[in-house]
Amino acid sequence: MDARRKLGTRGRGSWRRSALRWTGRLLLAFSACELTLRLAGALLPRLVLDPRAAGDAILCIGDSNTFGIGAAPGRSYPDQLHELLVASGSQRAVVNLGVSGLRAGAALDRLEAAIDRAVPRAVVFLAGLNDRTRSLRAAAAAGPVAAAPRPGRGERLAAALRRSAAVRMAQTGWRVLNGDVARAEFGGRERDPLDPDGLDLKQFESGYPRARARGIAEIEPWLVKSWQFERPDLMRRAWRDFSAQPGVEQHMAQLRLPRAAYAWEIERLCGDAPPPPLAPIAGDGHGAMFTRFTVACADLERGAFDSARARLAEIESVAINPRWRAYLRLHSGWIGLLEGDTAAAARDLTRVLDDLAALNPRAGLSWAMGGAAVATALSGGGGALESWRASRRSLWNDVEQSERVPLAREWLLAAELIDAAGDARRDAALRRRASQRFGSPRTAPLKWLLAHPDATRSTLLAELPLEAPRASWIGPMRLLLAQAPDEELDRLLAPSFGRLAALARRHGFEAVVVNYLDYQEPALNELLGALARRFDLTHVDLHAIHDRAELARDDKSRYFSPDRGHPNEHGYALIARAVFEKLRELRVVP
Numbered sequence: 001m002d003a004r005r006k007l008g009t010r011g012r013g014s015w016r017r018s019a020l021r022w023t024g025r026l027l028l029a030f031s032a033c034e035l036t037l038r039l040a041g042a043l044l045p046r047l048v049l050d051p052r053a054a055g056d057a058i059l060c061i062g063d064s065n066t067f068g069i070g071a072a073p074g075r076s077y078p079d080q081l082h083e084l085l086v087a088s089g090s091q092r093a094v095v096n097l098g099v100s101g102l103r104a105g106a107a108l109d110r111l112e113a114a115i116d117r118a119v120p121r122a123v124v125f126l127a128g129l130n131d132r133t134r135s136l137r138a139a140a141a142a143g144p145v146a147a148a149p150r151p152g153r154g155e156r157l158a159a160a161l162r163r164s165a166a167v168r169m170a171q172t173g174w175r176v177l178n179g180d181v182a183r184a185e186f187g188g189r190e191r192d193p194l195d196p197d198g199l200d201l202k203q204f205e206s207g208y209p210r211a212r213a214r215g216i217a218e219i220e221p222w223l224v225k226s227w228q229f230e231r232p233d234l235m236r237r238a239w240r241d242f243s244a245q246p247g248v249e250q251h252m253a254q255l256r257l258p259r260a261a262y263a264w265e266i267e268r269l270c271g272d273a274p275p276p277p278l279a280p281i282a283g284d285g286h287g288a289m290f291t292r293f294t295v296a297c298a299d300l301e302r303g304a305f306d307s308a309r310a311r312l313a314e315i316e317s318v319a320i321n322p323r324w325r326a327y328l329r330l331h332s333g334w335i336g337l338l339e340g341d342t343a344a345a346a347r348d349l350t351r352v353l354d355d356l357a358a359l360n361p362r363a364g365l366s367w368a369m370g371g372a373a374v375a376t377a378l379s380g381g382g383g384a385l386e387s388w389r390a391s392r393r394s395l396w397n398d399v400e401q402s403e404r405v406p407l408a409r410e411w412l413l414a415a416e417l418i419d420a421a422g423d424a425r426r427d428a429a430l431r432r433r434a435s436q437r438f439g440s441p442r443t444a445p446l447k448w449l450l451a452h453p454d455a456t457r458s459t460l461l462a463e464l465p466l467e468a469p470r471a472s473w474i475g476p477m478r479l480l481l482a483q484a485p486d487e488e489l490d491r492l493l494a495p496s497f498g499r500l501a502a503l504a505r506r507h508g509f510e511a512v513v514v515n516y517l518d519y520q521e522p523a524l525n526e527l528l529g530a531l532a533r534r535f536d537l538t539h540v541d542l543h544a545i546h547d548r549a550e551l552a553r554d555d556k557s558r559y560f561s562p563d564r565g566h567p568n569e570h571g572y573a574l575i576a577r578a579v580f581e582k583l584r585e586l587r588v589v590p
Contacts (some may be wrong), residue, residue: 010375057093059114061107061125065516066098070561075569081575090589103130104496115507122510122588124579125500128528129516131492132483159441187306199225201403204234204515216245225400227475230405256482261290269470275571284318286479293473300468323363325357330364334360334371341377357395360564363476366399367469370411377418378461385419407443407470413443418497421457437584486523493531501535510586514540517567518573546574
């Protein structure tokens with residue numbers, strides 16, 4: 001017994017010594033790697049090349065107006081600016097770092113990350129519009145909200161590791177292996193257009209509890225994203241926590257709609273039972289339109305289709321934004337599907353789908369795709385869906401592969417099962433995909449189809465249960481938080497302009513601020529110009545070059561996309577030409 005005890009003691013001691021040796025070796029290797037990378041970063045630019053020679057590009061940073069929403073791929077203003085450079089004989093690269101939905105601070109974050117790789121010759125900055133939507137993080141910084149707890153040892157260690165060159169190198173390698181390959185020496189894979197603060201809903205279970213512990217301002221991005229992605233299970237959880245936070249009443253005043261509207265939409269999207277309509281609000285504002293919409297939805301749920309159609313048409317008549325009108329026409333077109341007029345529904349929903357594809361944000365697009373697909377499969381017979389899908393292959397793939405709107409994606413699979421009726425092999429493959437992707441489906445058509453594997457086409461037409469779309473109005477339309485007044489917007493944007501000016505001085509590049517081409521944001525455009533002057537940044541005032549009468553020609557269709565806010569290809573050409581002339585004036589280009 002004593003011998004065995006001694007042997008066990010010796011074994012445990014040997015294991016501890018071995019673990020300590022390996023820990024020491026790992027720490028030594030990490031330290032050597034860190035020191036090597038730090039020395040290389042300090043010496044190589046001096047010994048090998050001027051760091052500006054690695055970049056020497058023109059970086060365009062900003063939001064959807066930089067990314068190019070409203071124009072065909074390759075026709076954004078950075079693309080057309082590059083064409084002007086080439087025509088002038090310049091070989092200077094133009095890099096588009098724009099991301100739809102980006103705030104000014106996040107645009108500067110991307111710029112700082114890019115400068116870590118190479119220093120540009122000039123930076124063109126067009127952002128600020130998305131900062132109009134209030135952020136509770138900004139409000140928390142300005143007012144007395146529950147303070148975040150001090151970071152613990154683990155969080156401080158994680159923060160220190162994030163500053164490590166070796167860790168950042170490992171992260172870069174991991175991103176490259178996952179397909180996040182840099183564009184030239186800058187940039188990387190685009191973030192999702194509506195992605196607040198870079199959150200990943202796949203990490204909700206691990207990341208959200210920490211955010212909840214930090215208070216209402218940290219819950220906000222998760223709440224916004226779960227709403228934009230139409231994930232009602234996550235919306236309900238984040239909304240419940242948001243509503244229970246200390247000091248929530250002062251923040252409820254920053255919501256863009258009445259508090260009851262948010263609870264109503266969560267209940268409807270969760271699909272437990274159709275909620276009663278909200279009490280009407282006078283006027284034609286967002287709140288009034290939303291409460292009227294709840295009445296139309298109640299009619300839709302109880303089968304009063306004529307009444308629902310009339311109410312939707314009434315709301316559409318006062319909705320001046322093309323996005324609102326297309327969203328309402330989605331529901332009107334869906335009525336044809338519920339009434340059994342599948343041919344008319346296929347036509348109307350396909351038209352809505354094409355309209356939504358040209359807009360941003362594309363509220364309801366996934367539902368238009370799902371409804372049009374089911375209507376096409378029911379009205380056209382076997383194989384009809386494939387030819388319809390072929391003409392919209394890229395859009396179909398975007399919706400099918402997205403993490404957004406899982407309920408609408410169930411309708412796509414339901415349409416494929418309808419189209420495959422009578423084809424046993426294809427039907428079996430689709431059923432396997434359904435079990436892998438959705439587990440227990442939540443939509444009535446897919447539930448019924450999976451429960452009736454031998455249904456004939458005549459049975460489908462007679463018995464397939466259909467239901468109203470559960471599309472979010474609030475999330476994709478970005479109606480969660482109210483707009484910031486001008487004086488608050490000045491406070492929100494000033495730090496970003498200060499950062500841009502400081503980076504330009506430190507690294508020696510030209511910084512050019514451009515205002516928006518859309519003349520319906522005069523206060524914002526004036527503020528962008530004032531901030532450029534305050535921080536001694538070069539300003540391109542598009543409205544001093546192009547007057548309102550010119551930009552408004554043909555009901556804004558000459559220079560603006562169908563949403564009448566984003567430029568189209570010709571509008572982006574005006575921006576590109578103005579930026580090119582300013583860069584020539586600054587001697588950045590010949």
